[in-house]
Amino acid sequence: MNDRSAEPDGAGTAPVTLYGEFTLAGARKVRCAVSLTGKELIVQRLTSSPVERNKLVLSLQDCVGCRAYRSSDSLDPASYLAAYFYPLKRRWVSSGVSRQRVEQCFRLAELQDRRANQEEAEKWARAVRERSARQRYPGDGPCVSELPRPCRIMLLVNPQSGKGQALALYNSHVQRMLSEAGVLHTLVITERQNHARELVRETDLSQLDAVVIMSGDGLLYEVINGLLERPDWEEAVRTPLGVLPGGSGNALAASIHHYSGASLVSSEELLVSCGFLLCKGLVSRMDLVSIHLSSSPRLFSFLSLAWGFVADVDIESEKYRHIGAVRFTIGTLVRLASLRVYRGRLSYLPAGEGCARGAVKLRHNPPPPPVGPGCPSRDSPCQNTLYNSCHSNNSLSARRTESVSSRSASSSLPGPSDSLLLPLDQPLPSDWVVVQEEDFVLILAMYQSHLAEDMLVAPDATLDDGTIHLFYIRAGISRIALLRLLLAMEKGAHLATNCQHLVHTKVRALRLEPYSPKGIITVDGEVVEYGPVQAEVHRGLARLISG
Numbered sequence: 001m002n003d004r005s006a007e008p009d010g011a012g013t014a015p016v017t018l019y020g021e022f023t024l025a026g027a028r029k030v031r032c033a034v035s036l037t038g039k040e041l042i043v044q045r046l047t048s049s050p051v052e053r054n055k056l057v058l059s060l061q062d063c064v065g066c067r068a069y070r071s072s073d074s075l076d077p078a079s080y081l082a083a084y085f086y087p088l089k090r091r092w093v094s095s096g097v098s099r100q101r102v103e104q105c106f107r108l109a110e111l112q113d114r115r116a117n118q119e120e121a122e123k124w125a126r127a128v129r130e131r132s133a134r135q136r137y138p139g140d141g142p143c144v145s146e147l148p149r150p151c152r153i154m155l156l157v158n159p160q161s162g163k164g165q166a167l168a169l170y171n172s173h174v175q176r177m178l179s180e181a182g183v184l185h186t187l188v189i190t191e192r193q194n195h196a197r198e199l200v201r202e203t204d205l206s207q208l209d210a211v212v213i214m215s216g217d218g219l220l221y222e223v224i225n226g227l228l229e230r231p232d233w234e235e236a237v238r239t240p241l242g243v244l245p246g247g248s249g250n251a252l253a254a255s256i257h258h259y260s261g262a263s264l265v266s267s268e269e270l271l272v273s274c275g276f277l278l279c280k281g282l283v284s285r286m287d288l289v290s291i292h293l294s295s296s297p298r299l300f301s302f303l304s305l306a307w308g309f310v311a312d313v314d315i316e317s318e319k320y321r322h323i324g325a326v327r328f329t330i331g332t333l334v335r336l337a338s339l340r341v342y343r344g345r346l347s348y349l350p351a352g353e354g355c356a357r358g359a360v361k362l363r364h365n366p367p368p369p370p371v372g373p374g375c376p377s378r379d380s381p382c383q384n385t386l387y388n389s390c391h392s393n394n395s396l397s398a399r400r401t402e403s404v405s406s407r408s409a410s411s412s413l414p415g416p417s418d419s420l421l422l423p424l425d426q427p428l429p430s431d432w433v434v435v436q437e438e439d440f441v442l443i444l445a446m447y448q449s450h451l452a453e454d455m456l457v458a459p460d461a462t463l464d465d466g467t468i469h470l471f472y473i474r475a476g477i478s479r480i481a482l483l484r485l486l487l488a489m490e491k492g493a494h495l496a497t498n499c500q501h502l503v504h505t506k507v508r509a510l511r512l513e514p515y516s517p518k519g520i521i522t523v524d525g526e527v528v529e530y531g532p533v534q535a536e537v538h539r540g541l542a543r544l545i546s547g
């Protein structure tokens with residue numbers, strides 16, 4: 001067992017930094033040459049068979065941990081080295097790839113001295129861990145920090161989420177992955193609604209490296225709001241958060257899986273994928289959106305604000321919770337059968353110069369509203385919008401800043417102040433866009449890519465793009481066209497359907513004033529007070545373990 005910087009036979013191009021010959025832990029007669037480079041662990045069985053058939057090359061990008069341990073037999077001088085990988089592998093039964101567990105466990109018994117074998121095994125384990133920590137995927141976004149190793153997390157599991165299997169999934173998958181990665185965790189099984197919220201409000205966060213939820217999106221919503229209710233919210237909101245899918249929607253889990261560049265997977269594969277990302281421990285910034293309602297306290301949202309079709313399906317399908325994600329399909333069919341129209345006023349502050357320019361142009365010559373069923377052509381993002389006033393953007397910005405600072409909607413609330421919003425009962429700032437239509441089938445504001453595991457609503461959203469992706473569907477859309485849109489959403493293809501009734505625009509803030517006397521508004525899938533609501537994005541306010 002030597003340190004050396006030579007090429008192993010037939011290995012990759014990176015120089016070998018450690019080389020040893022060990023036997024397999026489970027088959028002591030099988031001897032292997034093991035080489036560690038900066039990027040790979042290469043295991044070559046020493047048999048007479050052709051080299052390529054006996055060589056396994058494991059990328060350290062896929063490694064979550066490595067440990068050394070002694071033989072349980074006190075007379076045995078051997079030590080063991082176990083390395084855990086989750087590479088993307090082709091599925092057995094269907095096409096595509098998913099992360100699958102690969103364990104390599106070796107017996108080190110070269111030396112007679114028990115301690116010397118243990119030191120050698122520990123040297124290898126350290127080297128594998130250090131090199132794995134340096135390996136990132138090319139698609140990994142800018143991370144702000146990494147979880148320390150070993151790290152201490154609080155893992156909140158909602159036993160009632162989804163089909164009620166979160167605890168079973170923790171036992172079957174998560175516990176083992178976390179221990180392989182050296183992640184020490186305190187397991188908390190939530191007992192009731194708001195339990196998680198109260199807990200994070202009171203916990204001594206200095207004793208934790210992260211708070212992780214295993215549930216649907218509702219539990220993370222509680223955690224985020226609990227953190228922002230603390231007197232030390234500025235520090236608290238920087239606590240790294242993690243998500244493991246255990247609910248029926250699992251939108252944020254699906255989003256971080258999507259950002260990692262991976263394709264659509266089953267629920268169990270999504271859990272392994274998110275577990276892998278959690279074990280890698282790279283922390284990035286995540287946008288939060290503050291939500292103002294007319295008489296409830298301000299809320300913080302990480303995912304979505306919905307009114308109309310989407311909110312109705314989400315909440316009305318609660319009664320089918322026991323069947324898991326299929327509940328959304330049933331809910332969709334039920335709501336399609338009796339399609340509703342919602343009346344209200346939607347206004348927003350555009351996110352970019354491009355969008356604002358389009359709207360100014362249209363102000364002089366607004367296009368006629370669409371007529372007829374079906375979806376012949378797609379709108380540009382800012383069509384059918386009216387500016388609230390006729391001033392140029394620059395002068396308006398200056399006036400808005402002035403008025404907002406004196407009448408801000410959030411000046412006395414805990415959490416960051418909302419510089420773009422005025423109190424709900426006051427007129428909008430003059431550079432906001434007011435949508436001309438007042439009849440909608442749905443309004444949906446998204447800040448991450450997925451609304452559910454199989455609903456890629458905002459394909460170009462990223463974790464901290466500082467953008468609210470605002471979608472609305474105008475009344476008049478036929479049932480079949482709406483169904484086509486919803487089906488296309490599975491792969492994020494709805495924007496390419498050229499549906500004239502679907503509008504997508506990027507905004508920084510929005511206000512929705514429902515005229516319909518009854519309805520459902522949801523924030524991150526949770527029902528909130530029905531009535532006027534407004535929202536403003538806070539770029540990168542929270543921290544999420546996402547790769």
Ligand SMILES: Nc1ncnc2c1ncn2[C@@H]1O[C@H](COP(=O)(O)OP(=O)(O)OP(=O)(O)O)[C@@H](O)[C@H]1O
Binds near residue numbers: 162191194215219
């Ligand atoms: N032990 C419990 N019993 C009942 N409700 C709980 C318990 N623990 C947490 N809750 C509440 O359950 C609600 C739903 O949880 P969550 O959203 O995480 O799961 P879900 O609804 O199944 O998933 P999704 O939001 O992805 O559809 C949350 O509002 C949470 O407060």
